[in-house]
Amino acid sequence: MFNPACDVASLYIHWPFCPYKCHFCPFVALASHDEYMEQYHAALTKEIRLYGEYAQKRPIETIFFGGGTPSTYPSDLLLDTFGILNSTFELAENCEITLEVNPGTVTPEKIEAWTKAGITRLSIGVQSLNNQVLTSLNRHQKAADVLELIDAAAPRFEVLSIDLILGLPGISQQEWEELIQQVVTWPIKHLSVYFLTVHEDTPLYYGVARKKINLPTDDAMVTTYEWTACMLERHGFMQYEVSNFAKVGYESRHNSVYWKRLPYKGFGMGACSFDGNSRFQSEKNLMSYLNSVESANSMQDLTKLSIVAETLTENQVWIEQLMLGLRQKNGLAWDSVYKKLSHSELMTFEAKIAEFIHLGYVSDNKIRFWLTTAGRAVENEIVVALLQ
Ligand code: SF4
CATH class of the missing domain: 1.10.10 (Arc Repressor Mutant, subunit A)
Incomplete structure (x- = not known):
């Protein structure tokens, strides 16, 4: 069982709902399940409260809302979650609070609510500005949505971070270079550049296996990656991790917790937790997750949620x-x-x-x-x- 006495200063909150399912997605994500949002919210906040009854009280330094698409969290429910977080934990004064955002799912009313909630960082899933390529991968966002979001969010949040995917099929070297040259002019403080990974059992995997989708060669990806790292550094984005670049002082404190192997507690279906000795992952099936939390009365009951509960050996450490x-x-x-x-x-x-x-x-x-x-x-x- 997750050790509630461990020194947790970081929380991860999983919101699994997405407006579509991207063809490359390996995450615990659900499209066309919006009718479960309220029920899921009730379970999620119950899980937070039950954990809070037992957890050691110390200031929370970072909170990360990941998904899924947390920008589809209805504002009234999200504000309710913040009320529960504030009454359950003491949030540090400079608590870093990140919300993952998909362009095309944001309204002025949501930006207002996120500001009110105290969110400090938006992590925006840009991936590419090529509408055609994104649509072919079932990601229905437009370059115009990205630009509009950056403009609206820049004055409201301390840090804007963007995610890009290197190696998407159909993106030429020249187009990638133009994208990087464009994003370095945006009012962003942080960038994550991920290699496209082909995960088994995704539509991308089958497209590649049937030779309907051609990916760039490994050598081409390596060359592009090196060019990108060099270009970003020249514009003040220092590489502090394999996939992450930031202006000085704007590194992600939450992700550093993972990389430094510090404890963190995850809430929601499929969420991972680490108490310093053991790793846990919660139930990934929506109905099983809801049933387990709804029937739980204590943190002990919540142990049934874990589908992975593994104490690390010395070699694994x-x-x-x-x-x-x-x-x-x-x-x-x-x-x-x-x-x-x-x-x-x-x-x-x-x-x-x-x-x-x-x-x-x-x-x-x-x-x-x-x-x-x-x-x-x-x-x-x-x-x-x-x-x-
Ligand atoms: S938006 Fe993100 S989590 Fe949702 S399907 Fe696409 S890649 Fe997966």
Whole structure:
């Protein structure tokens, strides 16, 4: 069971409803289920209250509303959630509160409500400005929606962040470069650039398998990624993680909690939690989630919600430390490696790092080692090689 005495300062709240299901989506997301929004909201807030009765009270530093599409959360219900969060927890004065937003789902009335609620960051799913490509992937948003949203939101929120997907089918190198040249002129403080990943059992997966969709080659993606990192840095967006770039001081504090392996508590279907020793994931089926929460009377009852409850072994902790450490700009301290590996394992590890330094993928100052931009483009492969 999630340890309620652990030092949680970060909350994740999952809103699974989406206006459509994108063909590349691997998330716990539901299109055409809007009639369940109110019932889900009632379950979600009950889960928060039950947890609050047992949790250690300490100021909450970050809250992240993810999805799904949290910008479809009806404003009156969202404000009700904030009322419950405020009465259940003490929110730190400078609490970072992020809401994921899909262009095309925003109204002036929602922006008003989000400001009133105290949301500090909007994380906007831009992905691309090519309407045709997005529509072909069943993502029904228009470039005009993005521009309108940026204009309306910029004066109201401390930080605007955008997500882009690198490697979408049908986007040429030139079009990508024009997109980057355009977004660096926007009033944004943070950017996430994700490689398109083909997840099994998605329409994109079947399109690629049947050769109806052609993706760029790995080499082309790596070249584009390196160009992008360089271009963003030139415009003041410093890379602090494999996929994340920010103006100085505007890094995502919430995501840093994940990367630093600090505890966090998730609420809602499919939400993940970590108490410092064990990882949990809640029920991913809507009806099972609703039934479990509706019949719960205590935090103990909520343990039935977990479909994953795993206490990490020492080896799993090491794998996480290596993977998450290498994703970050500062990489890993050699000290943490010395503590984990036996003498012979260390010799092999050092030899592999020396080879990666030779190839230009890793830098090292004898105290820490970290990935170069070229290394970040192939981070997965490097981690796999180091763990073998
Ligand atoms: S909007 Fe996001 S969560 Fe919803 S279907 Fe598309 S990718 Fe998935």
